[in-house]
Amino acid sequence: MLSSGKEIAKIVGGKYKGKGIKIKGITDPDNVKPYHIVFIFDFSKFKKIKKLKKAIYVVKVGSKIKGEYNYIIVENPEESFVRFLNYFFPKPVKFKKGISEHAIIGDAELGKNVSIGENVIIRDGVSINSGTVIFPNVYVGFNVTIGKNTIIYPNVSIYDRSILMNNIIIHSGVVIGSDGFGYINKNGRRLKIPQVGRVIIEDDVEIGANTTIDRSTIGETIIRRGTKIDNLVQIAHNVKIGKDTVIVAQAGIAGSVRIGDRVIIAGQAGIADHLNVEDDALILAQSGVMRDVKKGQIIFGYPADERIKTLRFNALITKIPEIIERIKTLEKKR
């Protein structure tokens, strides 16, 4: 990468205002260096950032910039950042094209331009559509269906009959379709309930490393279009997750929970089984959710309640020292 401010402005959709310098890299606001570009998402923090005459700053239109430095002025710095990265780092992770001779492929249907890495196992009845990439050491069980342009990183395990649609990204170590955790109690022993359902993952979903998604007892565990799941998340059996929802690392969703669209579940939060979380809810980090969550509610605490109630609840405790003082005064004055 060796580009002028003008060239980059074109790529990121902005206007250049500065001197004719060439950029050789991108850097963080914390770590400004000469001949590097820095994206400023929040201009109010620009004061604290190191200013160099030989750097370029990308800022939102309307920011009160001063002329001494080099700027690219854009509508939306975050979007421009994405455009920049997509242009200059088109493939941050590489793969080997084509079907490896070291892959073991059963009676399966493979679309055009499918790439399958070494030591991948693909069972009978599998269908993989065009442009999909499967990295080495992945297991794809019987009758699994995978759509177009999906990427599956190394060491992923996909159990039988799972359905993955298009433009999905599955990171390393993910397990899809493992048995739901269901037993009946028979005289103190646990008798396994067969888990005969499956997992369906719709278009544009991304699933982080070592996340686990159990198949349902009967019917389906479903992750709908555009939902993004981080690392080490647990999705139990029969769970249904809506569209464009975000689930952050180490959160856990217990069996048969229903989650709506555009919900955000922050890190290490847990949702107890059979609950219903409606659209646009926000569940803050480490919350322990033990009852249904309504549309748009912001939830926090353990046990979790509306954030405002949890904060008020905690604030009540801080009043106790004053309460004791007032009682003492009353007791003395009597």
Place this chain on the structure above:
Amino acid sequence: MLSSGKEIAKIVGGKYKGKGIKIKGITDPDNVKPYHIVFIFDFSKFKKIKKLKKAIYVVKVGSKIKGEYNYIIVENPEESFVRFLNYFFPKPVKFKKGISEHAIIGDAELGKNVSIGENVIIRDGVSINSGTVIFPNVYVGFNVTIGKNTIIYPNVSIYDRSILMNNIIIHSGVVIGSDGFGYINKNGRRLKIPQVGRVIIEDDVEIGANTTIDRSTIGETIIRRGTKIDNLVQIAHNVKIGKDTVIVAQAGIAGSVRIGDRVIIAGQAGIADHLNVEDDALILAQSGVMRDVKKGQIIFGYPADERIKTLRFNALITKIPEIIERIKTLEKKR
């Protein structure tokens, strides 16, 4: 599956009371469909369920059913559900029989009808007993012993000298026998304590996807007969877990903890090191256990205490507004 109510009644151990219809599938109470069977575990919720003349409902004997619909009446609907699934879906996950030519097997002893998938690595000194199935891409270290009829799903790693007995199920991504997390502090640096023990897993244990079980420093980490462990659970070194215990997803058991029989540890709960949890205890979700738990205790909270105490404790806080009002009244009246 195309069976009449009478036939199914025989299979699930019940009596048929209804019309002569043929069933083509099983469904959830949430999703009743014609020509499907529905198991009603809790008859009090039957009112809310969609009723169709062309469905069959399996209900507990003694339920106040009405004659218009088709019923199978059974002693225990949950057990009948298991029977039904076992009969109609005998193998929800398939495997390739026999020893793959793509497996790499050292000087090991293999019993009858053992199946070993492609790219499985089996080291010297390993013994695998009859009927056990090892899926592809599993690593079985030196001198590991595996009993009869055990199933090990893809991408599992089993370190040296681990012992797995009979009828065990190990889901994908599980790690058994990794080093315990032990160091001594030497002038601010961490010096590794060698972890020379091993892991023993007894009969009828099931271990969920991506769960980790560390081997002990010396001696053994033990999971006893019939215990069921969900996904992403951490079992640290030297832990001893009793029989028929249940550990739900993302729970963590720290080093040298002892857990009794028939204990239930709910999701995301944590138990601090060296504690003792006695038989039949119930530790609720997300609890942070920092002291021993007695037989049959129900534990909740962070820090965790008996559930009833934690609830009372939380209830106290809700009294503060009233307390403040009463003080105000007293202050005025003085």
Place this chain on the structure above:
Amino acid sequence: MLSSGKEIAKIVGGKYKGKGIKIKGITDPDNVKPYHIVFIFDFSKFKKIKKLKKAIYVVKVGSKIKGEYNYIIVENPEESFVRFLNYFFPKPVKFKKGISEHAIIGDAELGKNVSIGENVIIRDGVSINSGTVIFPNVYVGFNVTIGKNTIIYPNVSIYDRSILMNNIIIHSGVVIGSDGFGYINKNGRRLKIPQVGRVIIEDDVEIGANTTIDRSTIGETIIRRGTKIDNLVQIAHNVKIGKDTVIVAQAGIAGSVRIGDRVIIAGQAGIADHLNVEDDALILAQSGVMRDVKKGQIIFGYPADERIKTLRFNALITKIPEIIERIKTLEKKR
């Protein structure tokens, strides 16, 4: 192992005081057996331990021992324990030496005495230095660099351009360099921010089973020298972790957090994004850290605060019953 007390005293750096017996194994203080050695780290607990004339007890110099039993007296029992284990169990986990013919190795540079297991995939541009051991079924992406004497256990996935230095231990199922979890919100949909950075892991780091370390958006996610990370830990993108820090199982570090040297983060704790945790801080188990932590602070609670404040806060609640009684008395006396 069949050694006399004198021989063992020499190995562990102590003095023998006892009869001439031969030892055949090591055991826990909980499980003293004849002809076994027991290390007593805390002599105050020696009273409760079973005493046998045919066992040997390793105790700290200055302990008030009685002459009837066999003792080895050492400066530091923990260090002697490590010496003992290193001497008698030099390799608790074995590996096959050399480069397997079943490994698939691209255009890579391999140092002396490197061992690479079966089905390992090594991509172009990889460099692996002398003495490093890679177990079977590991994936090493393009342009990864691995130093000397590093051990990588089975089923690990290392994404492109990661740098691992010397004397590192990576346990099974670890994922290094997976995409950071970053999206921008575009009309309610999530647009992926390309993650073009990488992961750097310095000397002497150990990483537990199934832990995930995301690569940074730009720049680096860094784990510095001597830091030890347990199982199932989440390290998000752009995180910087200092030297000799300890992170216990199932803890989660959110994006762009900076952690100092010699910090201890206990099990299941979570640290919210962009926070700064200074040197020598101690974050207790399950804490939910939502603000910066100063040097040496001890942090506890959810939300987390200084431990002493959280304890005081909780203690306040226990005063409420007494408060209510005092109010009642005041109300009556009026």
